[in-house]
Amino acid sequence: MKKAMSLLTATAMAATLLAGCGGGTASSSAAPAADSTSTEASSTAAEPAADAAAEEGKVLNIWCWNDEFQSRFNDYYPGVKEIAADKSTTTLDNGVTVKWTINPNDNNNYQNKLDEALLKQDSAAADDKIDIFLIEADYALKYVDSEYTLDVKKDVGLTDDDLKDQYQYTKDIVTVDGVQKGTTWQATPGLFAYRRSIAEDVLGTDDPTEVQAALNDWDKFNDVAEKAAAKGYKMLSGYDDSYRTFSNNVSAGWVDGTTVKVDPNIMNWVDQTKTYTDNGYNNKTSLWSDQWAADQGPAGKVFGFFYSTWGINFTLLGNSLATPESEGGKQEVGNGIFGDYAVCQGPQPYYWGGTWICAAAGTDNIPTIKDVMYSLTCDADIMTKITEDTQDYTNCKSAMDSIAADPNFGSAFLGGQNHIALFAEVAPTIDMSNAGPYDQGCNETFQSCFKDYFDGTVDLETAKKNFEDQIKVKYPELSSVEWPA
Amino acid sequence: MKTKRKGMSYAKWGYIFLAPFFITFFIFQFWPLATTIYYSFFEYFRSGLKIIGPNFVGLKNYAAMIKEVPKYFSNTMVMWLMGFIPQIIVSLVLAAWFTDLRLKLRFQGFFKTVIYMPNLIMASAFAMLFFTLFSNSETGPINSILLKLGIVAEPVRWLSNVWTARGLVGLMNFLMWFGNTTIILMAAIMGVDPGLYEAAQLDGASSTTMFWRITIPLIRPLLVYTLITSLIGGLQMFDVPQVLTNGKGDPNGSTNTIIMYLNQHLYSKNYGTAGAISVLMFLLCAVLCVIIYFTLTQEDDGLTREQRKAEKARIKAAKAAARHH
Numbered sequence: 001m002k003k004a005m006s007l008l009t010a011t012a013m014a015a016t017l018l019a020g021c022g023g024g025t026a027s028s029s030a031a032p033a034a035d036s037t038s039t040e041a042s043s044t045a046a047e048p049a050a051d052a053a054a055e056e057g058k059v060l061n062i063w064c065w066n067d068e069f070q071s072r073f074n075d076y077y078p079g080v081k082e083i084a085a086d087k088s089t090t091t092l093d094n095g096v097t098v099k100w101t102i103n104p105n106d107n108n109n110y111q112n113k114l115d116e117a118l119l120k121q122d123s124a125a126a127d128d129k130i131d132i133f134l135i136e137a138d139y140a141l142k143y144v145d146s147e148y149t150l151d152v153k154k155d156v157g158l159t160d161d162d163l164k165d166q167y168q169y170t171k172d173i174v175t176v177d178g179v180q181k182g183t184t185w186q187a188t189p190g191l192f193a194y195r196r197s198i199a200e201d202v203l204g205t206d207d208p209t210e211v212q213a214a215l216n217d218w219d220k221f222n223d224v225a226e227k228a229a230a231k232g233y234k235m236l237s238g239y240d241d242s243y244r245t246f247s248n249n250v251s252a253g254w255v256d257g258t259t260v261k262v263d264p265n266i267m268n269w270v271d272q273t274k275t276y277t278d279n280g281y282n283n284k285t286s287l288w289s290d291q292w293a294a295d296q297g298p299a300g301k302v303f304g305f306f307y308s309t310w311g312i313n314f315t316l317l318g319n320s321l322a323t324p325e326s327e328g329g330k331q332e333v334g335n336g337i338f339g340d341y342a343v344c345q346g347p348q349p350y351y352w353g354g355t356w357i358c359a360a361a362g363t364d365n366i367p368t369i370k371d372v373m374y375s376l377t378c379d380a381d382i383m384t385k386i387t388e389d390t391q392d393y394t395n396c397k398s399a400m401d402s403i404a405a406d407p408n409f410g411s412a413f414l415g416g417q418n419h420i421a422l423f424a425e426v427a428p429t430i431d432m433s434n435a436g437p438y439d440q441g442c443n444e445t446f447q448s449c450f451k452d453y454f455d456g457t458v459d460l461e462t463a464k465k466n467f468e469d470q471i472k473v474k475y476p477e478l479s480s481v482e483w484p485a
Numbered sequence: 486m487k488t489k490r491k492g493m494s495y496a497k498w499g500y501i502f503l504a505p506f507f508i509t510f511f512i513f514q515f516w517p518l519a520t521t522i523y524y525s526f527f528e529y530f531r532s533g534l535k536i537i538g539p540n541f542v543g544l545k546n547y548a549a550m551i552k553e554v555p556k557y558f559s560n561t562m563v564m565w566l567m568g569f570i571p572q573i574i575v576s577l578v579l580a581a582w583f584t585d586l587r588l589k590l591r592f593q594g595f596f597k598t599v600i601y602m603p604n605l606i607m608a609s610a611f612a613m614l615f616f617t618l619f620s621n622s623e624t625g626p627i628n629s630i631l632l633k634l635g636i637v638a639e640p641v642r643w644l645s646n647v648w649t650a651r652g653l654v655g656l657m658n659f660l661m662w663f664g665n666t667t668i669i670l671m672a673a674i675m676g677v678d679p680g681l682y683e684a685a686q687l688d689g690a691s692s693t694t695m696f697w698r699i700t701i702p703l704i705r706p707l708l709v710y711t712l713i714t715s716l717i718g719g720l721q722m723f724d725v726p727q728v729l730t731n732g733k734g735d736p737n738g739s740t741n742t743i744i745m746y747l748n749q750h751l752y753s754k755n756y757g758t759a760g761a762i763s764v765l766m767f768l769l770c771a772v773l774c775v776i777i778y779f780t781l782t783q784e785d786d787g788l789t790r791e792q793r794k795a796e797k798a799r800i801k802a803a804k805a806a807a808r809h810h
Binding site for chain 2: 106107108112115118119142143146148284285289290291294437448451452455457458462466469470473474475476477
């Protein structure tokens with residue numbers, strides 16, 4: 001009896017412990033079930049437009065995944081009155097308080113948190129509803145093709161005339177059935193940013209035109225990698241650096257129906273990266289890792305980095321400084337390797353990233369949203385100023401073309417080079433027609449599974465198998481994976 | 486009426502005082518548990534912002550998961566053993582030293598505090614610390630020490646190699662729990678009658694003999710307790726490898742534990758599959774606990790269940806034989 005009792009207690013304890021982890025599953029499962037019946041976002045979509053003129057909500061909730069938009073907003077939105085010391089809120093002239101919710105992007109984290117909040121949008125109090133959220137190219141379609149985003153023209157009130165100076169692709173990617181659901185302040189053509197000093201050593205020149213001539217196709221790029229390695233440099237920092245140049249030049253999107261179709265060009269990336277790793281042409285890092293960031297700094301021995309517009313002003317510049325700005329460092333020659341980078345087109349045109357501003361269905365701040373969208377994505381003066389101050393490539397064709405043609409414009413960070421001129425050549429060629437809702441999950445999972453292959457932990461077949469398993473866990477609706485023959 | 490009264494019944498107070506526990510248990514544990522099991526028979530997940538299901542699919546989730554779970558189960562067990570084996574050995578040795586009257590160790594309070602310290606740090610903070618210490622890069626603290634001392638020529642890629650990554654998880658679990666186990670085992674050893682040791686000493690027993698013949702058999706119940714709690718904790722290993730590998734269980738999924746795998750399914754809000762894993766995990770845990778319980782428990786007479794059965798049968802036979810006479 002005593003034994004039976006204690007066994008019972010032990011089992012009950014085990015059950016309780018397990019209930020702890022099962023609890024999260026079940027308790028939260030009740031919520032979406034309730035939501036799915038009540039979600040009639042289309043009815044709420046019409047609502048805000050109707051009573052927009054009446055009273056505006058006092059809180060503007062903005063969701064994003066890093067502080068890039070936050071700093072653009074705080075620095076360039078004309079209506080900013082006061083910024084909280086911890087930057088968690090921004091007060092506007094019209095009395096509206098902007099509340100920032102920032103969730104890191106990695107591993108679909110931002111998307112999952114955002115989904116959770118959007119599904120509760122209907123039942124949330126007016127001041128807790130999301131008003132603006134940002135989306136990235138890799139999953140833009142998921143939100144644009146849903147009832148949770150508002151039409152920037154009909155609902156928000158921007159006109160074709162307001163949007164006419166934006167690059168067409170930035171509008172196409174967020175347009176479903178002729179309805180544009182988001183707008184952006186930047187275009188994101190990609191370039192290859194290289195170290196002038198290393199190019200001088202390896203190629204005998206640091207001139208962007210001549211360096212470009214030495215790198216303008218993959219065979220030449222590989223030759224330079226070999227030469228750089230012979231001099232003790234690494235051509236690239238890590239495995240994923242060249243990924244986008246391959247993944248943007250594919251013949252079809254990631255997913256067709258419920259089948260993941262791996263493009264032959266993605267496999268070319270695998271081959272190239274394996275060769276680079278085995279020959280010591282890269283430093284075996286991963287994107288966003290410490291060593292990757294350090295490789296961009298004063299101690300780095302890496303020839304160059306594939307970066308698009310935001311990467312140069314937002315990431316590369318920060319990493320290049322010996323004394324970071326947060327510790328009082330200045331953006332000037334002499335601080336780290338400021339001034340030692342230059343850009344060229346690289347072997348293949350590509351784009352990377354891009355951030356769109358979406359108005360959330362159910363918002364009660366339409367007038368402010370309209371003003372924010374207009375000021376930060378359509379206003380040519382502000383766009384020009386952002387580019388001049390931050391070297392970001394803004395979404396305003398006329399402004400960019402005039403800066404590109406301006407012989408006096410040059411980026412101190414890039415040793416005086418007018419990088420806008422290069423971007424302006426690439427930007428009109430960007431084609432995002434292969435983008436799809438699964439891109440972030442597919443790209444991240446693919447990179448992480450093949451990291452094991454590059455590291456030599458697994459063989460090619462195992463890496464493929466791991467990708468097949470993991471992508472199905474991430475997206476249960478995907479049933480199979482096809483590999484190129 | 487009066488005559489029938491047999492005195493006050495206090496039983497209802499018992500039920501009233503028990504009620505809060507049962508109510509909370511029902512709401513926060515029993516109900517989630519029941520719905521977990523219920524949804525494990527359904528296809529129920531989110532595709533983007535669309536909710537798919539719940540559609541009844543019978544045992545499909547189980548059929549799919551029974552093929553997947555063993556891999557993660559073995560990862561979990563390997564990493565648990567890598568932590569538990571050194572943990573139990575070191576704890577036993579330390580507990581024996583701390584309680585040995587002849588050694589008379591000084592500063593015991595200090596040592597006990599120090600060995601318990603790692604347990605006070607949050608597992609995630611501890612994992613983050615190790616993530617930084619054992620960074621793959623040459624600037625990582627451990628790598629830069631090893632490089633400077635000339636022990637290695639190239640930075641060790643701690644988190645990209647199966648056995649170093651698993652080893653780190655094992656090491657962390659060991660560091661976090663050996664202090665706790667030492668304290669429990671010390672309590673157990675101090676509960677042993679000192680007279681037994683004195684008698685053994687008079688008979689000329691060595692310390693080793695006393696340890697194996699007196700200490701170990703007498704602290705067996707607490708050893709079993711340590712083993713079972715550690716096993717349950719080990720099966721649910723999550724925070725350390727999750728933070729150390731950024732939720733990926735790299736390399737090659739070799740540090741992916743069952744709970745991490747479950748958590749990965751919850752990223753797509755896949756309640757059906759996650760429910761099936763939870764239930765499989767529950768069954769596994771129950772089976773393991775029962776096996777360990779029966780193989781290791783002995784009652785005070787020092788006999789196993791089988792021995793006791795045989796003994797009972799022998800006595801019964803003897804009695805029967807006596808009756809026949």
